[in-house]
Amino acid sequence: MARVVVTQMVMQQKLTKFCHLRQQWRLFFSASSPQQQTEFFDPETCISSIKQCQTLQSLKTLHAFTLRSRFYHHHDLFLVTNLVSQYASLCSISHAFSLFSSVSDSCDLFLWNVMIRAFVDNRQFDRSLQLYAQMRELDINPDKFTFPFVLKACGYLRDIEFGVKVHKDVVDSGYWSDVFVGNSLIAMYGKCGRVDVCRQLFDEMPERNVVTWSSLTGAYAQNGGYEEGLLLFKRVMDEGIRPNRVVILNVMACVRKVSEADDVCRVVVDNGLDLDQSLQNAAMVMYARCGRMDMARRFFEGILNKDLVSWTSMIEAYAQADLPLEALEVYRQMILRRVLPDSVTFLGVIRACSSLASFQQARTVHGIIIHCFLGNQLALDTAVVDLYVKCGSLMYARKVFDRMKQKNVISWSTMISGYGMHGHGREALFLFDQMKALIKPDHITFVSVLSACSHAGLIDEGWECFNSMLRDFGVAPRPEHYACMVDMLGRAGKLNEAREFIERMPIRPDAGVWGSLLGACRIHSNVELAEMAAKALFDLDAENPGRYVILSNIYASSGKRIEADRIRALMKRRGVKKITGHTVIEIKNKVHTFVAGDRSQPQTELIYSELAKLMDRIRREGYTPDLNFALHDVEEETKEKMLYVHSEKLAIVFGLLNSGPGSAIRIKKNLRVCGDCHTATKFISKVTGREIVVRDAHRFHHFKDGTCSCGDYW
Template sequence: MQLKLATLSKATATARPIDADTCISLIKKCHTLKSLKTVHASILRSHLHLNLHFFTNLISHYASLGSIAYAYTLFSYSNSSNDAFLWNVMLHGLVDNAQYHRSLLLYTCMPHLAIAPDNFSFPFLLKACASLRNPNLGSQLHAHVFIYGYSSHMFVANSLISMYAKCGLFAVSKRVFDKMPHRSAVSWSAMIGAYSQSGFHEQGLLLFTRMLDEGIKPNRASILNATACVWRENVAHNVFRVIMDNGLDMDHSVRNATMLMFARCGRIDIARSLFDGFKYKDLVCWASMIDAYAHADLPLKALHLFNQMRLQCLLPDSIILLAVIRACSILASLNQARILHGVIVRCFLESQLVLDTAVLDLYVKCGSLAYARTVFDKMKEKNIISWSTMIRGYGMHGHGRVALHLFDQMKALIKPDHVTFVSVLSACSHAGLIAEGWECFNSMIRDFGVTPISEHYACMVDLLGRAGQLNQAWLFIQRMPLRPDAAVWGALLGACRIHLNVKLAEVATKSLFDLDGENPGRYVLLSNIYASLGKRKEANRFRYLMKSRGVRKIVGRTIIEIKNKIYTFVAGDRSQPEIDVIYLELDKLMGRIRQQGYVPDLSFVLHDVDGETKEKMLYAHSEKLAIVFGLMNLGHESLIRITKNLRVCGDCHTAIKFISKVTGREIVVRDAHRFHHFMNGTCSCGDYW
């Protein structure tokens, strides 16, 4: 930089002519904002005559270095020009710096100055609308595209396809694509991407196949979008063959996408082999593999890989840390959460809202509201997601009234959105706060202009159903302005299981089989209802139906962390090295709680066996085995935390209350829906769950 400035100073001192192109060359060699400002100041002191080309380059470079304020100031000095190129440079800079509203506002000034946008203007503006997820503004821009005669321009049409897809208007994306007189590989990529973003994966793959059949060579973008559409192993191998045939297998981004594609198809082994084959692993590569393990429900492997990365002295970025947080959340390990939180604090000296919120959510899922609230209170800024996460956390732990109190605090500072209301309504449901739930639901449109969506209706059905108001829940569903989805019917079916209402359970199940026929929980719930009522024939019929359709029941398992090691138990487990001792201690413990009044609830054994066998089967549930293992290996004062991947059964819930009483230990159980804090023979849910 000193040499550049010396050259500039010498040229000025000797009165040797220096042109704008030389200045532009100097500007392009500046890699920091400080160096750019220094060169800029020297150029101004030289009193050179600077043309528009110089200003556009200077504005563009300031914007690329993140100084949109300097770029805009320079633009303001030179915006008397009617050159559309200068305006496009400013629009580009604003959009690249996420100044989407300002870019659209600047565009509205162009007609007043008789400056017509061109085919380069609209892609920037449409990207702004896509980022804002604002289809109304996008549609207005689409109209302007027609007015200015760029509707058939390929790059503009590609931007329209992407914008409508990101705004959720997939049908409009397809109309734009179908009306294009000419298409490039970029056009096909945009449309395949639109299918992928809209969840139409099969259609996206069909379009990719059609593109290949028409002899169009796939580019990097079309391959990346196609891999996002793949969810089956055989298709994954076909796409990988196309990648190999077109020489894209060594492209770093394509290799990453391929890795995720195989992981998504259940071939985590192939994903790992691709990962191991990287000559150079950047942070994106590490993040992809860690996230793949987390999504494959292999959190221990994700954490192990993260530790391997740290041993290579690589500093994780926020994307990697978010993937590790996801893995840690699956384990619900408070110890791992605290270690990870320490890493985040050391890596990011300044608070980051996204990471802070993720850590807050992690502590909630690890069963520590105290740590979660500490993170929440220390946050320098809070957005709507932070508030909603903390409210949802209180609801999951059964503190409905605390959640409502926090919601009142939030309303004084920030307007709640649909996510917040899901959190609040869920908190009311878990605590049985019916009147408060109705008030929150009715206030959505009345006070905040938030239109209820399916999730809110599902929360209300759950609220009414848990409270035993099944007829009211059924009437509520019938009066819904939306078509009930699987979440709504699932909430009704769950309530029918609690209150053993076969009639409504059959209604809910019929709709669920049409909407969500691959979900094993639907079959199991209805079968359990029949079995609980002694209707073995009907129960077996649904078990057989599930088997004949190839739907597999999810195996219940419970995990517990002992001295930084994770142990997993399943019902009737005989795999643990101390299993004989565990069962011996379990027998003793069950004898103690029976003396205190515990009576096994045999209705939770769904097999047609004798009473004694049923009792033994109940004793061997994974929750009980994990708790006994914890009692054997944790200190006498230690809190016992276990995590169940399914809903804890009613008999285990009763037994754990007695266990907490006879052992004097606090036991925290996280199941698929909520947390239960057991202490001195009671549970935080108040038996309302």
Template structure:
């Protein structure tokens, strides 16, 4: 309801309009009509006064309208007063009042009214029970809603589709799948499993309870393919990481001409984003608009992470402009998502501009901006913003300190990181979690204090997880500490036996020390376990289109031109004395073959594509799914200088901004 309709002036004009167009005493048929369209309590009370003055307040039709109006406007006290004055209290009035108190979450008052109703000699009916169940469910009292359905059934009332649907929603919220299965059994026996609302509620319940197979089974049994079942299916499958199945069914709904709404499209976009299918999310968002479905304030923050993850800056800017035109920028979630998008697309200053312009900020907004600075290695700005956050009395949370500790580790601010770690606990009462210990291990390890990092792990109050040991292993890679790396790797092999990345990292460490026996041993173990190294993949946006480049893949239509450009660069690098860092190749092969392996790393392919597809001097932004290797890091420094380009590469750890032969990380990464 808009603010204008709530304004006193609007209410007064509505009342004047009513008073001018009805005779006195007011007509008992016109008063209920006016009450039905009444937008606010003050006007309802004015109409109530008019009814009382004219003697119509006791008219059953008028009294019933007053009762329902007060309940609709969230004034149960006024409704109760009207009800208590009604000379004849029907089952309809009792049911309405019970439903009203239930919808406010006042289960005690609702049950009390049910007892009073029976004491007055009026038995509740199915509508009474439905109002009780549905009201309690809508008010967040899911357990009481389910209990009400059980009591209804125990007292001999057969729940209908409405009551069952509401109760199933409550079952999903409390995640009691065994109760849901009992309700499902009743549905089958009662013959209402083909009801569209019941089928949708069953899909929703099984989705919330993590039973993806049952979701599909219910859908196959149902004869309905409407927008409600589509939305429930997508949401349920998404919750259970069944994104491929969700996409397939969504396509089926679309091809059969089901009139999908903004909720349907937003759900499938969110499903893709949450499950790492960013390119599909981008395509679906564009298709949504081509179908004439306008995004809303929920769609935008759902799709922006997809643009961020594949560096689709132009798409992100378009979403920003759309949000501006639609007036969405006052929404704190839209603003926070824009801050995150710009930061992840390499435009940290644009992120700060959006952040500063936000009319209101919550902790998510502050975390997005501090995390953005951390991602770009801008420690001074991150710490300054963190202090401003505290000065403005915005309480930091777990994520805030993860960002702050992370940026201290990246910038080598060891003592500052120690101080914030202590401050988090003593000043803010936040007990460190695994991610905070991982940041501290990285902080100490990157500073060369590997033994101290190992001691911290041994002193942890709980068993270290894979994130902790992974942080230590990463630091061992930087300093070539083989004995400690083997300790960390063994722990990781126990915790994550199927994570090929851990084996690759240990193999990297052996390779950097030319310990080829160790490399071969790790490779054999990977082969025996059927593990394969994750392929390097990079994304670059050129002329509003996102290109995907895979290491060693020749499928890109411009691969011949890309290869020619890389060969030209290799000749120039060699002529100017640049030698590839073959220490970063994991196999004991001839030097020339090592050079060839390095030449096809995905970030080099992406940069080469950018160089041949854009005008001289145009900045290039690349996103990579793995950490950038040392050879590529050196190559990017050379290319930025030789080609006169600014090159930004975002790997799994941070942004590297290359310009004039230097990197923003200062080679501390």
């Protein structure tokens, strides 16, 4: 209460002072002689008045007064610079730039710096770079105050080419050793993904401050250099540098283990930052990422005055931990406490809905977003497109995409990826051709296109896209692009060509590349290449249980039981546990989860009764169980019974029992869909006349009238 009274008193004092100044202006303009005007309206008073304007209207009024004065004529540059700065601070960039453009003496560096900063502060980064380029064309030399703002714009735009040019200007101007300019260069290169340059700049800097350390830790956090970020933080502590809040926030983003999280939290407490709410919010996400949702929740509950960021961080923490129902429950509690969500909140909610693959939830959230008229609409629209894609509705995704007022490279890539995930490779390529005419694709776009070609068997088109990356767009292939090519060749049965492609790679193959080859070996039962791929994977990705399971199944399906058992034993020795498969289905806004042989549902008896009838029907249509997808150490009859109760089949039968006639059934599997279930579902869609949409860990399958959208090419 006392704070409110003090605030009201301060505001009243400011209002009284402004009214007094306004009265002075009126007296000034009623003065009889120019000499009296000049004596009364001195530069200091004028500049002070400009800086005290808190509204656009008051500033425009004062601006009008100055235009009528003789003082303005003699000191226009001095006044204009302050007017431009104040217009920009009040978010009236159009007035600021109009005034800037009207100045006849346009070679004043300080004025140019003020205008460049105005554009950057108002997030008009393109215009700030255009203005910098214009300044250089006029041979106006930048100084150490110019470069940080221009480099900030380059970083936000991810414009590495312009950033390199500015870097050259920094060196030519002799400001490379300035600590503030150096920090800005590190931040810019970090946002553009060039961590190697960041580290080189850091090592060569003659002087560093705490911002230097925060810039480099931020670069590592943004680009996946988590171990390097933690090592740098250790160096900060060893050198006795007191970390600031930004350094710790960056390091928290690098943490992946509980022990590391505990160490960072001790530093927070030791430096008296444990009451900093932004760090408490970040700690929630950090512990959630490490699998300790109990600790994340404890931080959340410990914040007495939870702000929007606190609620949003908890929602995001649950979403990242693949606990979508808990994330949506926190969102519900937040609304009940009348905390208004923003665009970042909805991005977390959308992520949770995407994880659920709930079409009804997607429709509900999309409706709320439309009615909220939120900012950051581009990011939200793109997220909604992705949401509909992951909920199995390309039609709704394309509607949102077509209605977007703005589209960036992420928007286009999301829609292209959606077509690829749903098996529509030709449509993905057609959209890619449209995109190229409007905007330059980036490395993510090419992953989307190559993946679409891979899943659709478009070999020639995939090669053309891959070869055009560097040739036509200057995008150097990354490991993920090579993995897509190996996947594409492998799926098509060109295993030797895939192996030769790996051998010719100019970079070391990573787990993604070898994983693609191993997956292809599973499809085509190539034991020799599978062993080669698995050997590399057991070194690169030893904690991934899927690698062991695939190799074991390849051995088993090839009749090599001893080798299969050896791989299972290796898993056990290394403490690697197989992920339990489950399938979820949403009926009447409630999510139901099934595992193989599940008997936890109230309708269990009815489900199993209907399942038996359904399996008889599809058998009469020609379905034959594929026993390769059952456990290999049991009798044939037992194998068949185990196949019948896979989680996919149970969820589909539950959907048939509890959804309206003719409606589509949508299920989500956390692993790759079982091959036998894929075959069975084709027959089920035929005998029931129902469309069945299955989302697995990699893509979508649309079953209708006995066929699948993937064309059995998955």
